Amino acid sequence: MKNRLFIVVQIIGCLSQGFGFSGGLCPAGFSCRNFKNSSPPIPCPPGTFSVLGQHDCTPCAPGYYTNHSASESCAVCEAGFMCPFANQNPVACPVGTYTSCTRQSCCSVCPVGTYNTRIASTDCEKCPAGASCRPASPPSCGEFKLETIFRSVQ
Numbered sequence: 042m043k044n045r046l047f048i049v050v051q052i053i054g055c056l057s058q059g060f061g062f063s064g065g066l067c068p069a070g071f072s073c074r075n076f077k078n079s080s081p082p083i084p085c086p087p088g089t090f091s092v093l094g095q096h097d098c099t100p101c102a103p104g105y106y107t108n109h110s111a112s113e114s115c116a117v118c119e120a121g122f123m124c125p126f127a128n129q130n131p132v133a134c135p136v137g138t139y140t141s142c143t144r145q146s147c148c149s150v151c152p153v154g155t156y157n158t159r160i161a162s163t164d165c166e167k168c169p170a171g172a173s174c175r176p177a178s179p180p181s182c183g184e185f186k187l188e189t190i191f192r193s194v195q
C-alpha cells in the first residue's frame with residue numbers, strides 16, 4: 042500500500058513538475074522513462090517512435106521503418122521494397138526478386154519459370170517459351186533487429 046502510494050506521488054510529482062512542455066505530457070517522438078531523475082525527454086532512436094503522452098519509445102512493427110530520431114510514427118515499406126532494418130530506409134528489391142505486398146522485411150526470389158529485369162519489382166513475368174530463366178540468388182535481408190532496437194531504447 043505504501044509502495045503504491047509512493048508511485049502515485051512520484052507520477053503526480055513528475056506531471057506537475059513537467060519538463061517545460063505543455064500539460065506535463067511526454068512529447069511525441071520522445072522517451073520520458075528517466076523522469077525520476079528529472080532528466081529531459083530523450084529523442085526516440087531511429088527505428089522507434091512514440092505518440093504524445095507515451096513514456097517509452099515503441100519499435101516500428103516489422104515492415105515499417107523510420108531512419109531518423111524523434112519519430113512520431115513509422116512509415117510503411119512499399120511494395121517492390123524490403124525493410125529488413127526498422128532504422129534504415131527501404132531497400133529496392135534486386136533484379137530477379139520482388140515484393141507484391143507492402144510491409145515486407147525481405148524480397149522473394151521470382152518463382153521457377155519466371156523472371157524480372159528491374160529493381161523494385163512488384164511481380165515477375167513468365168519465362169518466354171524456349172528461354173531459360175535462372176532464379177536470382179536470395180537477397181541479403183539479415184534479421185529484423187528487434188532486440189537491438191529494444192536495447193538502444195533502454
Ligand SMILES: *[C@@H]1O[C@H](CO)[C@@H](O)[C@H](O)[C@H]1NC(C)=O
Binds near residue numbers: 108109130
Ligand atoms: C534518412 O533518409 C533520408 C532520405 O532518404 C536521407 O537523406 C538521410 O540521409 C537518411 N538519414 C540517415 C541518418 O540515414
